Amino acid sequence: MTLEGWVPDVGQYLTLAEVVEFAFDYRGNTTIVKADGTEVVGYIFNRNTYGPEPYLEYFEESGEGPFTLRYSELANVKFTGKDTAAGNSWRAWLERKEREKAEKATAAESVRDPDPHRG
């Protein structure tokens, strides 16, 4: 299950702080929508809600950073970047290994009995 592509609907049932928690756990870039309407693409790596002014920290897509943004300056976070923890490359490797095993088994079978339909 991945949040990739999710555009949260911040409101009565989903708070901004909850969205930031999801974004903090997300291993991909997000589009950070600021309260003034501007947007920045970056990776949110930290948030701090203990102090009087909760804030998040991020690196921009260019690698610049870290930058700090107060929750009061934030409107939303969109999960626009690829989820790097979705496990796609691992699944591809597993599928390849399974294919190789099946091919080896078929080859071994045909060596044992080169023509199974022979009378």
Place this chain on the structure above:
Amino acid sequence: MSVPLSQMWTVATYVLRQKLAGRKRYPFVLMLEPLFRCNLACAGCGKIQYPAQILKKNLSVEKCLAAVEECGAPMVSIPGGEPLMYPDIDRLVAELVKRKKYVYLCTNAILLKEKLDLFTPSKYLSFSVHMDGLRDDHDEAVCRDGVYDQAVPAIREAVARGFRVTTNSTLFDGASPLRMREFFDEMMSLGVEGMMISPGYSYSKAPDQEHFLLEARTHELFSRMLSKPKKRWRFNQSPLFLRFLMGKHDFECTPWGNPTYNMFGWQRPCYLLQEGYARTFQELMDTTPWENYGKKSGNEKCRDCMVHCGYEATAVDYTFSSVKGFVETVGVTLTGKL
């Protein structure tokens, strides 16, 4: 046991100094992650899943050294990512050795042979080579064929050139105790100084979520694997930690024992869990709600964790905190009976 006496002495005197100073919480090993880039993508690893701009970044040597000073631990482990892909790894290691820190450079050894010339053998430097088993088991764990056959000659070369070399093995459900015993024989025959073993942690970001060991299964696996240990096997870790893995000791986690520093800051609360970052080591120690972690806390993320970075510190502290612990450690070390 294969930890050199000078290293044991350094750790023992360090622990005693902390005790005399009345420090309740103190670090043993700094886990220093100068980068997250890796040339492998192992099934059980949750450390490298980041967007490209993060994977391209490196901590500066200066920031690494500042973290080392700030933390004050006598040992520094450099995991990652793959540390041999860090462009300043030679300078970083040289600076740490100059500061008399015991360095464990954790590597998959793919680049080890070609990078060996960058380093000088020292009692302070160990290459800790990631080896999860014999050829088929290891290559399956790292999700690439041929890695075992790259690592073995690199280990031989490093040993031949006088470097300290250890292995580190992470075990998952499905590991065969018999094959692991063969693996121990094989590693010792390569001439490594010692081996480190640990169950894997169930990283929520690791691709394979099905093969992490639960506590009871960990006890069973390690008991079978380490029963009647051969005299030639040497482990570069606390024997009491091994007894804990076998279910012969009940320890609580020491999450501050192996603090982690990387480009995001000081990771809360430990090397395995990623619940936020502090800007300074002191802030990490002072403001992390430590009571929320470890088995007794009831935190489900800690329930089945028996990983060395949480429990080896407990074992070492136990050794130097009580006569009983010290006598037990000496006894196991001298007899070799776990």
